[in-house]
Amino acid sequence: MISYQSIEINEKKSYGQLLDSCCISDKHIDSMVVDFLGKYLGDLISKVIIEWPYYDQDYLSIYYIHYSKKFKNYPKYCYRLHFISRRGEYCGCTVLRPIIIGKKMGKTYIKPELLLKERAYLVRGEYNVHIDGMEELVDAFPWMMQDTDITTCAHIAVWSVLRYYGNRFVNYSCPTLGEIVENVHEEWGRKTPSVGLTPIQVSEILSRYGFYPIIRGGNKNKTDLLLEETFAYIESGIPIIAMCESKQHAFSVIGHGEIKKDILDNDEYVNKIREPETNIILHSKLINSIYVMDDNCFPYRRVDKYIDSESDVPYSMYEISYVVVPLYARMQLEYHEVYNRFIGLVKYGGMKWEGTRIVRIYLTSSDLLKNYAKSQGNMSSILKNIIIHLNMSKYVWCIDTSDVEEYKEGKVSGKVIIDATAGTKDGEPWLLMHDKGEVRFYDVLKDTNEIIKNINIEPYAEYAHNLDCIEVYNKEEMR
Amino acid sequence: MINGNEMIAEDYDRLSDYLLTCIGHEKADEVTIKSLIGSCAEFDGAGISKSSMVFPNPVNPKESVSLKFSNVKFSLRLAFDIILLNPVKPPSDKNEMLMFMIRVLKLAFGEMVKILDEDMANVLQAIYMLSYDNHGATMEKIIEYCRKYNMQAESMERVIYNLENIKCIELVEGEYKLAETVILNLKNVDIKRGI
Numbered sequence: 256m257i258s259y260q261s262i263e264i265n266e267k268k269s270y271g272q273l274l275d276s277c278c279i280s281d282k283h284i285d286s287m288v289v290d291f292l293g294k295y296l297g298d299l300i301s302k303v304i305i306e307w308p309y310y311d312q313d314y315l316s317i318y319y320i321h322y323s324k325k326f327k328n329y330p331k332y333c334y335r336l337h338f339i340s341r342r343g344e345y346c347g348c349t350v351l352r353p354i355i356i357g358k359k360m361g362k363t364y365i366k367p368e369l370l371l372k373e374r375a376y377l378v379r380g381e382y383n384v385h386i387d388g389m390e391e392l393v394d395a396f397p398w399m400m401q402d403t404d405i406t407t408c409a410h411i412a413v414w415s416v417l418r419y420y421g422n423r424f425v426n427y428s429c430p431t432l433g434e435i436v437e438n439v440h441e442e443w444g445r446k447t448p449s450v451g452l453t454p455i456q457v458s459e460i461l462s463r464y465g466f467y468p469i470i471r472g473g474n475k476n477k478t479d480l481l482l483e484e485t486f487a488y489i490e491s492g493i494p495i496i497a498m499c500e501s502k503q504h505a506f507s508v509i510g511h512g513e514i515k516k517d518i519l520d521n522d523e524y525v526n527k528i529r530e531p532e533t534n535i536i537l538h539s540k541l542i543n544s545i546y547v548m549d550d551n552c553f554p555y556r557r558v559d560k561y562i563d564s565e566s567d568v569p570y571s572m573y574e575i576s577y578v579v580v581p582l583y584a585r586m587q588l589e590y591h592e593v594y595n596r597f598i599g600l601v602k603y604g605g606m607k608w609e610g611t612r613i614v615r616i617y618l619t620s621s622d623l624l625k626n627y628a629k630s631q632g633n634m635s636s637i638l639k640n641i642i643i644h645l646n647m648s649k650y651v652w653c654i655d656t657s658d659v660e661e662y663k664e665g666k667v668s669g670k671v672i673i674d675a676t677a678g679t680k681d682g683e684p685w686l687l688m689h690d691k692g693e694v695r696f697y698d699v700l701k702d703t704n705e706i707i708k709n710i711n712i713e714p715y716a717e718y719a720h721n722l723d724c725i726e727v728y729n730k731e732e733m734r
Numbered sequence: 735m736i737n738g739n740e741m742i743a744e745d746y747d748r749l750s751d752y753l754l755t756c757i758g759h760e761k762a763d764e765v766t767i768k769s770l771i772g773s774c775a776e777f778d779g780a781g782i783s784k785s786s787m788v789f790p791n792p793v794n795p796k797e798s799v800s801l802k803f804s805n806v807k808f809s810l811r812l813a814f815d816i817i818l819l820n821p822v823k824p825p826s827d828k829n830e831m832l833m834f835m836i837r838v839l840k841l842a843f844g845e846m847v848k849i850l851d852e853d854m855a856n857v858l859q860a861i862y863m864l865s866y867d868n869h870g871a872t873m874e875k876i877i878e879y880c881r882k883y884n885m886q887a888e889s890m891e892r893v894i895y896n897l898e899n900i901k902c903i904e905l906v907e908g909e910y911k912l913a914e915t916v917i918l919n920l921k922n923v924d925i926k927r928g929i
Contacts, residue, residue: 475776475809476914501746501772518821523863527819531868543822561820563763563827573773573816 267293282353308332316433376722377510409452409505472577486539491618492721500576512544538615621647666714762830870909
């Protein structure tokens, strides 16, 4: 029979109760679990519910291909811990597996609000958790520790991204950890125990599950270009897998930190980050941190451009050597093509975008873009009408451009929409572009470019549908 | 791995430990240093040394110095981006990191730069901050920038001459720019702390 046992949490030390033999078998828990929970959740949690037995699909998938073949006896069942906040809200759960010490935390869904120290912009999905006959929903990103035997950091990074897509979109499957291990193409011998994955192997696994991945990186002289491109895909709501050669480590990147708009008041800094011939500043230059799911650390760790002993993790963004981006089939035009075309457009295209402008480049679906346009009360009715009724490809690249003051207010006064299925040699991939006085768009049925001039387009709110803006919980209210 | 007069580093941790042992880091954060090395160092053809080059010895002009390069490339411009292009960290932290990097260059180029120290840091910082929009920094602008460090024009010219010799900066159409990468020669010599 499934049992549910509660323990009250009054302070960090309360988590020590989990180590009592009457609560959880010592095969399933160790002091690292207790330390992690005490350190990161602390007294924001009022109660932990212990569910036993729990048959975890991911643990069973590696049990049958690996642990069942070992001489030592490994149980099939797990424990699952559920966390309830002081406000009585369900905050998430974690699975405890009977494996090596220090790696017992399995599949975990936990609300990021509990763990963030500042505002963040993250990718999240909604996960159903059934507990004691009830269904709870958790907005989270999947996380677990590697078991070090059959899976490594790269396997976990791939698993977390595939689990996110499989849960959120019906046309993607939800492979277990064991299925991912079995799908690794290994030319140099056996798959278990694993010695890690290369970027190419990661890309191959993603391909097997319906993605059209790209690999970027491998040149330290172009680290800043790599980070610019990484930010564009993060801004598109696409979780990516990053690999760090100096630390021999991989993790998934799921969002970014605060946008430092006050940097724009520092002329010396602005001069260094501005694109020389067009006065453009990429929005990504104003962001100093990303958020990652690192199997060595608790979920939602912040990775800064410049780190020190106080940082969440022992590596900086600049140490990222490669990224593998899981694109869809219809996302054919790549970031650097979009950027280069846009620079050409700014120089020679005739749009009146004047002065220093901040530019944000991202992918989105045309449906979501039209929904956004429809909801914009401040958008010019002419522009709104065109966007809503324009024939577009399923996915489009968008480039939002604002002057400094508009950007600080979260507004946009120029936009370019590009067909994401356009080829790299396609000279005219534009679907729409506008400045404050003119709109140009491509009518696919007539195969002509149309222009509407002498209109007044006031700045309107920026598009913000790809990432969830997550505010920090008021910790005093939580207590 | 140490082979004769050459230090051939093959992994980031060992390189970091070697540099921290030889140089010391006083107030700079060790985690920051290791991250900087992890971001900017690259091992090109591990175990294979590059060909030697000959430089005039600035201390004794009648002599020349023959240096055999090891296989560590260091992205100098990226290092400056990481250290200086950060609006959050206080100037004192940035200065500590800048001085650590200067000491790495001094370790790598030995006698070539033993007469240089803070002057080298000031001039490199000036060139980095004055370079933007595809332009480098003219000598006049560098002199004006470095006046706040009380540097004399003559010493600045000497510093620039030596920085060009060790390929940290280059002159392009009358303007100085920071080199993208430098090759570090990490020789197995009797290095004392706090060079």
